[in-house]
Amino acid sequence: MAVDIKGRLSEYFVSIIPVDKEKIISLLEKPSNPGFGDYAIPCFEMAKEKKKRPDELAKELSSRFEGNEIIVRAEARGAYLNLFINRSYFTGEVVKEISRKGFLGLSKKGKNKTVVMDYSSPNIAKPFGIGHLRSTVIGNSLKKIFSFLGYRVIGINHIGDWGTQFGKLITAFKKWGNDDSLKHDPINYLYDLYVQFHRESEKDPSLEDVAREWFNLLEKKDSEATLIWKKFRDLSIEEFRRIYHRLGVEFEHYTGESFYSDMLDSTVEKVQASKITEVSEDALIVPLDDMPPAMLRKKDGSTLYLTRDIAAVLYRKERYNFDLALYVVGSPQMLHFRQLFKVLEKMGIKWGSQCHHIPFGQIRFEDQSMSTRKGNIIFLEEVMDKAVGLASKIIDEKSPHIDNKMDVAEAVGVGSIIFNDLRNSRIKDITFNWNEVLNFNGETGVYLQYTHARISSLLEKYSQKAGGVSYDDSLQFGEEGYDIAILLNDFEDTILKSAQDFEPSIIARYLLELASAFNTFYNAHRVITEDEGISRTRALVVLCVQKVLKTGLELLGIKVVEEM
């Protein structure tokens, strides 16, 4: 628990007037204008209860306040009671608290709880475009956030490794492909074959029939089809792993759609056993209220994506006994997940409410809509390479002396790509823009990295001059670190809120605010001064900022650097 400032303030409040403590805590807010005070209580509601005029009540309350060790003065301004608190005191309290616990195991919210996360989930044989970045980095960040809160997190990469598209790929590979090209650059090569298939099949529709036949064989475990499919899969996953490594993303399992292919019949039987299915137009469906029916089997008897997802969720519940199951999948699939969860509900499954779809907006492109089939796509690796290249160039200009430049450029470049994706609400669509992606100024990941690096350098200099820095009760804090301390104190609540809303951007925004507060402080005050006491208290504040920045960036899945 952070320093409970509102609780402390409200305690004093209830000692002078008869009012519920929780009520005051819920009313306490930050004034819109910092000049009005540090905290404020709007008096409209209490005035109504007491049948008084709000401004008079505020005035009356202010007159009852006496200065004490935590509240310096209280001032009525219109219907608001503005409080000026002891900034030095609270700055010290916050620094003390952070120095003491260092954010290890802050909240035990997730203790003994398991969350299963389904994220990234690219399709084999489709290149890892920036479209896949979102699910990957949002999922990865949520995974780190929940782990931080003590949850056991199972990350599952639900690879798209099954379906009629593999019939197409096998057809194309057998017709035009060769092993050498495949091994050399598997995903791009398969992608080329995929594009070529669609080009050729427009001229010769019979190719579609050949493709269907190959997928049919694959489902029947035909040895040749299986061998080719497995080769595609293994080589592709190898490629994906390389990209994930660059992004710092890890999964507990790479169980794709094919993993569930043997469970489909029994899954359909389970759904049928709950007597909610119907046969309609030769297909097996589950009629749903207020939404289109969910289809379990096509008229030709084969199953669908939804059937596989039902199989997957039943399997995951049985295997992991999760308390929470998250699907980090784009917003176009909202209906699909509503249907999935509704089917669970109709089956009488109580834990269905533990499953959540975490939707996010799509990446759009300024000119054309990107079609995988036609071959228009921006590759994630291209984006990462450009960002890293730019970072590297700037490092050469500005910091030619630093060690391991390549590693630093990689961390800064990739980090900026990740941050760019996480800084806004997930649900918003993103229009891809090179200028924005490669911008290293302002509200960017680079800004945070730079701030962290500069703090590291500052603290290094400080320790060379004055030795290590640690908290002790004799220190007298000034007011200059107050804005920072208030933000530092919000860190834990920020993490909890981002977990509750499944929204990494809340942490991203918070870190920008914190870094900005630090940079303002840094420009206005010297840390290393002739006064030992002042230097030490300021260095402690800065040390806390460093801790929070580092922890926060790691929660977003971004590696921090000491210099850049």
Add this chain to the structure above:
RNA sequence: GUGCCCAUAGCUCAGUGGACAGAGCAUUGGAUUGCGGAUCCAAGGGUCGGAGGUUCAAAUCCUCUUGGGCACGCCA
């Protein structure tokens, strides 16, 4: 046609019941004989898509409406 999502400064976005609506980018002007200028400070720029309603109080909640996006039984 039905359902869901989005709409706030030129651009990209914060802000889910409280005081004159905030950032970044872009534009303009400033800051370094001292801790990293990838920084900081300042200026201009807004009928919060529109109309009703609820409330002491609405960008925020409700209804309607306009514009954009997505989805809608045999793809995933």
